[in-house]
Amino acid sequence: MKIWVDADGCPVVKITIEEAKKHSVPLVVVKNHAVRIEDDYAKIVTVDVTRDAADYYIVNHMEKGDLVITQDNGLSAMALAKDGKILNQNGRWITNDNIELILESRHISQKERMKKKKSYTKFKKREKTKDDNFRRELVSFIENI
Template sequence: MEIFVDADGCPVVDIAIEVAKKYNIHIVVVKNFAVEIDDGYAEIVTVDISQDSADYYIVNRIKKGDIVISQDHGLAAMCLARGAKCINQNGLIINSDNIDGMLNRRYINQKMRREKSIYTKFKKRNPQANEDFRKSLINLIGY
């Protein structure tokens, strides 16, 4: 098992690395060259800044049973199709039971933004979200 992190805009990279290190799991942090991440334990992979470069890198390397951390529902869907386990930055485990609804909401929201210039404001991240992520990741690993 390996953990892959879609690190562009991911607020839990440090927590994911900490958990991977604690359980001696190889972790690959995939980022574009505009994101600064340095860690002595994690494998840091830098891809170009073009859209979906990190996604394609991850999809082309995951294996069945690997864990992918991403807030990108499209990437999660591709990873699930390859047998990977997926979790978002808030600790939501993404699986075949909830991915269709997530993709549908993403489509509807994109359509609304294009047609009506409606934009949603995201709530500020709170410490509880970090703890929820940590617990869900450990659960997904199997400990």
């Protein structure tokens, strides 16, 4: 089992590296050229900056049972189709039982944004509780493999 991190815009890369290293779990961090990440433990793969390049790299190289860390619901759906385990940046498990609802909600939100023709660019400051939830779920998964 490997952990794959979709590092483009992922706020939990450092936490994932810390825990993978602590538990000696193989880890691959996939990023585009615009993201700077260096680490002696993780294997860092750099892909081009085209849309979804990191997603396709992960899906094409992951194996059944691998854990994918991503906030991208499209990647989550593709990884589920390959029998991967998916954990988002907030510690929420994406499964075959909830992916349809997640994708439908994303579609509805996109349609609403297009109707209002607004750009939503302000991000709220990340709450520490989200990092704590993520770490707890990641460690629990690792300790139970």
